[in-house]
Amino acid sequence: MKIAFLFPGQGSQKPGLLNDLPHETSVKKVLDEASSALNVSVYNLQTKEALSSTTSVQISLLTAGVAAFKAFEAEGIKPDYVAGHSVGAFSAAVAAGVIDFRDALRVVKIRGELMERKYPQGYGMGVVLGMDEDKLQSLVSQAYDEKHPVFMSNKNAPDQITISGSLSGIQRVLDEARQKGASKASMLDVSTPSHCPLLSSVSEELAEALHDIPFHRPFIPYAGNRRARLLFDPVDIRLDLAESVSSAVQWHDASVVLYENGARLLIEMPPGNVLARLAAKAFPEARVMSVTENGFSDCQYIAQKNKRSKK
Amino acid sequence: MEATKQAINKKRSWTTRLDAKKKRIDSVKNLVNGMVIPTDRIVDVMEKLIQPGDRVVLEGNNQKQASFLSEALAQTNPKKLFDLHMIISSISRPEHLDLFERGIAKKVDFSYAGPQSLRMAQMLEDGKLTMGEIHTYIELYGRLFIDLIPSVALVAADKADRHGNLYTGPNTEETPTIVEAAAFRDGIVIAQVNELTDELPRVDIPGSWIDYIVVADEPYELEPLFTRDPRHITDIQILQAMMVIRGIYEKHEVQSLNHGIGYNTAAIELLLPTYGESLGLKGKICRHWALNPHPTLIPAIESGWVDSVHCFGGEVGMEKYVAARRDVFFTGRDGTLRSNRTLCQMAGQYAVDLFIGSTLQMDSEGNSSTVTRGRLAGYGGAPNMGHDPGGRRHSTPAWLNMMTSNDPLARGKKLVVQVVETFQAGNKPVFVESLDAVDVKNDTGLAAAPVMIYGDDVTHVVTEEGIAYLYKADSMEKRREAIAAIAGVTPVGLTHDSKKTDSLRREGLIALPEDLSIRRTDAKRSLLAAKSVEEIVQWSDGLYEPPAKFKSW
Numbered sequence: 001m002k003i004a005f006l007f008p009g010q011g012s013q014k015p016g017l018l019n020d021l022p023h024e025t026s027v028k029k030v031l032d033e034a035s036s037a038l039n040v041s042v043y044n045l046q047t048k049e050a051l052s053s054t055t056s057v058q059i060s061l062l063t064a065g066v067a068a069f070k071a072f073e074a075e076g077i078k079p080d081y082v083a084g085h086s087v088g089a090f091s092a093a094v095a096a097g098v099i100d101f102r103d104a105l106r107v108v109k110i111r112g113e114l115m116e117r118k119y120p121q122g123y124g125m126g127v128v129l130g131m132d133e134d135k136l137q138s139l140v141s142q143a144y145d146e147k148h149p150v151f152m153s154n155k156n157a158p159d160q161i162t163i164s165g166s167l168s169g170i171q172r173v174l175d176e177a178r179q180k181g182a183s184k185a186s187m188l189d190v191s192t193p194s195h196c197p198l199l200s201s202v203s204e205e206l207a208e209a210l211h212d213i214p215f216h217r218p219f220i221p222y223a224g225n226r227r228a229r230l231l232f233d234p235v236d237i238r239l240d241l242a243e244s245v246s247s248a249v250q251w252h253d254a255s256v257v258l259y260e261n262g263a264r265l266l267i268e269m270p271p272g273n274v275l276a277r278l279a280a281k282a283f284p285e286a287r288v289m290s291v292t293e294n295g296f297s298d299c300q301y302i303a304q305k306n307k308r309s310k311k
Numbered sequence: 312m313e314a315t316k317q318a319i320n321k322k323r324s325w326t327t328r329l330d331a332k333k334k335r336i337d338s339v340k341n342l343v344n345g346m347v348i349p350t351d352r353i354v355d356v357m358e359k360l361i362q363p364g365d366r367v368v369l370e371g372n373n374q375k376q377a378s379f380l381s382e383a384l385a386q387t388n389p390k391k392l393f394d395l396h397m398i399i400s401s402i403s404r405p406e407h408l409d410l411f412e413r414g415i416a417k418k419v420d421f422s423y424a425g426p427q428s429l430r431m432a433q434m435l436e437d438g439k440l441t442m443g444e445i446h447t448y449i450e451l452y453g454r455l456f457i458d459l460i461p462s463v464a465l466v467a468a469d470k471a472d473r474h475g476n477l478y479t480g481p482n483t484e485e486t487p488t489i490v491e492a493a494a495f496r497d498g499i500v501i502a503q504v505n506e507l508t509d510e511l512p513r514v515d516i517p518g519s520w521i522d523y524i525v526v527a528d529e530p531y532e533l534e535p536l537f538t539r540d541p542r543h544i545t546d547i548q549i550l551q552a553m554m555v556i557r558g559i560y561e562k563h564e565v566q567s568l569n570h571g572i573g574y575n576t577a578a579i580e581l582l583l584p585t586y587g588e589s590l591g592l593k594g595k596i597c598r599h600w601a602l603n604p605h606p607t608l609i610p611a612i613e614s615g616w617v618d619s620v621h622c623f624g625g626e627v628g629m630e631k632y633v634a635a636r637r638d639v640f641f642t643g644r645d646g647t648l649r650s651n652r653t654l655c656q657m658a659g660q661y662a663v664d665l666f667i668g669s670t671l672q673m674d675s676e677g678n679s680s681t682v683t684r685g686r687l688a689g690y691g692g693a694p695n696m697g698h699d700p701g702g703r704r705h706s707t708p709a710w711l712n713m714m715t716s717n718d719p720l721a722r723g724k725k726l727v728v729q730v731v732e733t734f735q736a737g738n739k740p741v742f743v744e745s746l747d748a749v750d751v752k753n754d755t756g757l758a759a760a761p762v763m764i765y766g767d768d769v770t771h772v773v774t775e776e777g778i779a780y781l782y783k784a785d786s787m788e789k790r791r792e793a794i795a796a797i798a799g800v801t802p803v804g805l806t807h808d809s810k811k812t813d814s815l816r817r818e819g820l821i822a823l824p825e826d827l828s829i830r831r832t833d834a835k836r837s838l839l840a841a842k843s844v845e846e847i848v849q850w851s852d853g854l855y856e857p858p859a860k861f862k863s864w
Contacts, residue, residue, distance in 0.1 A: 130738055134684070159737050181738070229433060253685070256429045262405040 001287075001306050002080035004263035005072075005095065006255070006279065007065040009086030010190070012272035013057045015048040021067050021270060022296035026074040030067035030101070034059070037102045038109070054192060055112030058087045061271070062108050065091030066101055068269040068291055077303045079267075081230075081258045083223035085251050085275060086154075086194065087111070089241055096218035098237050103213035110209045111245065114202045115192045123193040125153065126170040127162045130183030136161055136173075139180065143172040151196035154249040157278050162188065164196040199246040207242040221261075228253035230261065251275075252282065259283050265306050267291065267299050328497035335360050335499060336522070346475050346518075348501070348525040353383040356523075358391045360499055361463050367416075368398040368461040368489050371407060372652065373423070373691065374534050374624045375482045377467035379503040379527035381406050384465070389414040396420075396443070398459055400451055400485060402427050402689075404532070411440040420459060421689055422446050428686035435687060435755055445687075445761055447694040449660065452485065452653045455492035464493035464500045467531040470511055471504040475518030478511040481625030481633065481648035482533065487516055488653040494520040505530040512645035535627035535858045537603045539577040540844050547775045550824065550834035551730055552578035555667065556587055557827040558778045559728060559771055560596045564708040567599035569659040569696045571668030575730045577607040579667075584614040584840040601659035601696070604629040604640065604648065606857070610840035610850045612639055621658055622650040623692065628861075632854035659696035664709035665726035666696040670763060671735060672746050675791050675803045677766030677781060679729055680748035687755060690763045697764040699725040713770060713782050724782060727764065730773040733799030742794070742803035766790075774799065777823040784820060793820045 021027045034042045042063050045056040065088060072078075084092035090104045099107075128136055133155060140152045140163060150169030154162040163173050167187075174185040193199065215234035224231045224240040228250040231237045255278070258266070266283070268276040268290035276290035289299050324330070338359045343349070348356050361367060361384075369384070370377040384392075385406035395416040399407055402424040410416040411434055420443030424431045434440040446454070455461060466486045468477040479486050493500050501523045502516075556579060559565065570576040583597060598618040602608065604626045611617055620640050625633075625648055634646040641649050659666065670679035670693075682688055705711075705723055713724035731741045752760040770782040772794055779793040796815050798804030815821045824831055841847045844861045 132737075132739065183738070227433075228429075229437070253429060257433070260405065260408075260427050260430050 001264040002262040003077075003265045003267065003303055003306060004081040004083065004258045005069060005079040005092070006266060006268045006275040007082070007084030007088035007091040007095070008061065008268060008272055008275050009084065009088040009249075010054070010057055010061065010194075011188070012274050013046075013051055013060055014271060015051060016046060017060055017064055017271040018043060018046045018067075020292065021064060022071045022291070024071045024074060026070040027067040030070050031063060033101060034063045034105055037105045053112070054116050055109060058108050058112040059105065061087050062091050062094075062104060064271055065269045066094050066104075068296070069095040071296060072300065072303065075300050075304070077300060077307065079220060081221050081223065081261065081263050083254050083258060086225065086244065086249055089225050089244060091269065092222055093218075093237060093241060096220040096222045098216055098218050098222065098234060099213060107206070107209050107213065111202070111206055114205055115194065115199065115245065118199060118202055119192055121191075122167055123165065123191065123198070124167055124170065125162050125164045125188045125190045125193060126174050126186060127160065127188055128174070128177045128182050128185045130159050131161070131177055131181065132158060133161060135180065136163075136177065139173050139176045143169055143176065145169075148172070149198060151198075152248065153195040154251060155253070156251045157282065158252060160278070162195070164193040165198065166193070194245060195248055197246055203242050203246040206245060207239075210238050210242050223254040223257055225249045225251070225254065228257055230257060251278070255279055255282060259286065265289075265303065267303065332497045332499060335362070343523065346473070346521070346523055347507070348523050350526050350528055353380070353525050354386050357383055358387050360501070360523075361387075361392055361395070363392060364394045364396070365462040366396045366398065366459065367463045367465065368455065368493065369407070370464075370466040370486060370489055371399045371401045371403055372484045372624060373401050373536055374626075375467055375484050376404055376532040377465050377503055378404060378532040379525070379529070380465040380467070380501065384415065385409045385413065387415060393417070398451070398455070398461060400448060402431065408434060408440075417441055418443055420444055420446060420451065420454075422448050422451050423689040423691050425688045428688035431687040432685055432755065442755075442757070445689045445757070447690070448652065448656045448692055449695050452488050452656075455489065460496050461489070461493045461498050463498055464489045466490055466500065466502050468502050468504050468516070470506045470508050471502060471521075471524045472508060472511050472518070475502075475521035475524055476511055476514045477502055477504070477516040477518075477521060478513060479515040480512065481630055481650060483515050483650045484624040485652040487651065490516055490520050499523070501525065503527045503531065512647065513643040515643075515649070533627055535861075537572055537605050537626045538628070538844075538857065538861055539572070539574055539605070539607055540861055541577065541581060541607065541839055541841050541847070542843050544574050544578045544581070544836065544839060546834050546836060547732060548575045548578040549582065549836065549838055550775060550829070550831060551575050551732075551773055552582045553586055553829050553834055554773055554778055554822075554824060554827060555579055555728070555730060556582060556592070556596075557590070557829060558822050559665075559726070559773075561590060561592055563664075563712045563726060565596050565665045565726065566707060566709065567601075567663040568597060568665040568667065569601040569663055570605070571693065573669040573730075575669060576667055577605070578839070580605060580607040580611055581839040581841055583611040583616050585838050587616070588614070599663070601655050601663050603650075604633050606844070606847050606855055607841070609847050609855060612636060613850050614840075621655050622648060623652040623655040624650045627858050628856045631856060632851050635854050656692055656695050659692065660698070661700055661703060663696075663725075664705075664707050665728060666693075667728040667730060668693050668697060668764075669731055670729055671741065672743050672748075673729065673731065673741055673772070673794075674743060674746050674766070675794060675806070676787065677729075677769040677772060677790065677794055678746060678762050679764045679766075679769070680746045680760075680762050682748050682751050682761050684747045684750050684754070687751070689761070693763050697727050698768040699727060715783060715785070724770060726770050727768050728771040728773060729764065729769055733774050733776065733801050733804060740801035740803075742798040742801035744802055772797065777821050777826075779821050780819060783818070789820065796821050
């Protein structure tokens, strides 16, 4: 049975998230490294006030994911696959040995700052449940106009898809979706229209920042965000990390690719259990856990047991 | 003339295939012990026995997988082995597609790829894989003897002896067909076995058809695909099962049949000893089956409903039960089941009165498909069994019952029944204006839309609303009306004018539960002969041994 580690993105944060990490020396090392690289204690970034900034959120998520991964690694547990949602993809890239943690911190900080600066007000994201992609896409196309742009963005599940753009455009789509049979359609508490073409200039600047850091071949196969393929070439991964912020995250397909490749134990790195819930619904035959919900030691125990049984 | 012919004949060798085979066999002489390939040398040997561009048929069934050989092939060096043309009836293991990702294989012909359907679609899009065709099983097996003749066959068996005789036991499935196509055209046959022994329980495939055997490092993979836990059968499925028994099996006196693997057909199997018995139908319907050993058929067998069952493959846990009921099943001298997918598919296509199965989508004319956009899944046995081979001639009551005219040359028809609920999980309508299969054809450039069962072959559609007797419709218009009348509040159902319902009922084009004297409130789980896997085990006198994942006690 193969193991996949999943790294969550924005929306999974909560105050004090770094305090909930496993109390291991490997974790402490990662947190210290982050603090020294950023010249600020990472513990200050995870307070309620600090987490109102996208930049703090992204750095905290990256740090938490990498720290938890290192804790597993210290116990001799290495996944067969990694994938991360949005900023979580940076944690996955660090885990796969593609980029260095310090470089990731620097670039994620830039990523957060660019996203904050780009659209100060009047933009955001919404989510629609219980409506399939084709139907939602047609509603989005109808609602779109240049003054009130709106796009279909992340496909988290076949019937859980986000939309991004101007608040008025989003509202139009949400109203229509509710009328046309969606089981739920609501605004998300996000102030940036992520994962749509409105952020293409962020992608361009991010690409430049990513060009300055060394990339290596992944030693763990890595599933990308945009096209939901396993990526082996560092150049492809760099492109995915840069483009993902202005492209829809094909999360559902990415996790299906892991499953089709044989992953049957999926463990979500902290914080939260958003990805674990999606996976549990998508793959009833797989074993799905999250560090936050099941605890580090249970996850570690199951992964260890699984390793011994080989298949 | 004479002289010219001799001149031509002299130039040509008539044994090129055999010569090439001998050469390959010579090249591995030092790596093998007679017929036996040492387990740890399999990759080296494959790199020599197989050549770039070869057509390789790899045994990947629904259930049994030549998993040791497929993993070994995926480990070969793509610099030595490339451009293979793979023929795999069921693409279900990750390494089946790793072959393409790594550049070892290029082209594929297959029937079913459900468990790898997203990767299939991606690789096709990325140009890593080129498509042969998505075949029905019999077409694929048939073409192994016509224009897809394999250079190499990689198969799995339970046991072999020193002479290469194989025991495949209950899981014989498609092994004999694949081996035959390669062995008698000077192809190379490699069989992985779980065990090498001195004496076999019986010989399923003679050793003279086999070139090499290799003992696998672990037993071949086997999936219990046909076990349905009665716990998950719903009241709606029971209502549909009652309608099928009354409105189709009894009405047309259906004696021989094949069932799909859904819960709705499992419900029918479990209603025979209860509801069927109460209608006095035992011995009149459902006597002969083309079916895997479904555990849910046990109560009907134990109650004396079933005369015979021929199987495509085995089912994990059913071995002892089958051996103890040899009057019903096809069994060898050793007592275990003999299955054969090719013959059972053919029997299911040509020899039975009725096929019944389910689908994910159906259009207003009754065409159905299980493909979803962005996925390339193919289909299982349904397209073979779910169609009416035009040249058939039968004299069973059900067959003759499908005649709708007095024409002296009128002929009967095979019954092809689709049973669906109007909406599937996630609030998705089953009845749609246009099948996703049409989009898939356009997206992927397939030669034909991957329709599972063509509408003109479908004789009956059953929903929770009622039955549409499509074979009676004398025009496309009528056909559409009958389908729409039972399609609920789906886009297709909403086109139905409810004023027409009564006339359709009078003409016998549709039947509602009350027309069949079925009260919806009677459709309860308490009617099931067994309500859990545990109760099936009790019915079997403890002979059925369910896999761990079905044990809840």
